Amino acid sequence: MHPGRMQPTSHSPRPVTHYGVEMLGTWPTKLYGLAVEGEPDPVLLHAARMFAEATLPADSQGRAAFVIAHRARPANFLLIYWWSSDVDLSLAYFRSPLDQPTAITPMPAFATGCVWELALAENERVAWVRHLLTGEPDLEAYLNEAPPGEVR
Template sequence: MAFAEKYLFVPEPVEIGGRHIKRYHVTSDRAGIEPEVERAADALLPELLPAPDGTPAASFVVLHRGGDTGAYLNVYSWAWDNVLHFAGAAAGQPALDCPDTDPTRFVRLTGTARDRSWIGCVWELAPLEHERTAWIRHMLAPDTPDLPGYLADSLRTGTTATGSGGVMPG
């Protein structure tokens, strides 16, 4: 099986229900993720966010448009000061108990017939290393946590090659 990096797009962070959310989009399409898929994922996002627990309300999401009909939404939220909470959803992927192949009809990945305690594929995991380091650098290491600094510290648009920010050839 040949491996190829995918494109990584980094839209501006958003705020939903008082939670600051950094966003990453992963796709093999140079044009990015279709707007209707992004809108559908954004509509489900509030349901995937944990309740506040005193930790600065920050999350990051990875929206991945697969090479087939699938779309995947991984939501990682900081909790308990230094723990990463995960919630996921998928659309257009019947193998994950989605009702059809519509990439805009997201369903939460809990209570499926099969255990799918997955946190992401190799392309979706690219932002995890960066986000861990950024959380430590801006929120845990300083005497005073710097939430604006954390929110401004994202991978660059480029590819999923961790930290490269480079553009895929071709």
């Protein structure tokens, strides 16, 4: 291995749990869970809903959001994404200790997500393009699009 390069880590698929679409403020929001094994702690999911409501702009202007609650190996992660325009996706990214899921703090500036979180965000990007930017815009079809069963 070249000096200064990272050591490879093990990589395996992670299951995606879809908790449905909920109205968080004015935002129709898809809520997802990722976990090394099982599902995220229900306390983390509750915190995800609360943080999303507090973070999302006041007016959705007919757009949508999606939230990922991820129980990973080093910590819990919470990603709040919203379509801030027809083509722009915004992100608020947080973390908490595994044993304190509500002790949520912001991630460092410029953090964008891990490979599993980004795979789920890519799925949402593809669905957004298919349902909102091609042909007749159909927000309901986007909201009803099922996620993959797992991400790699």
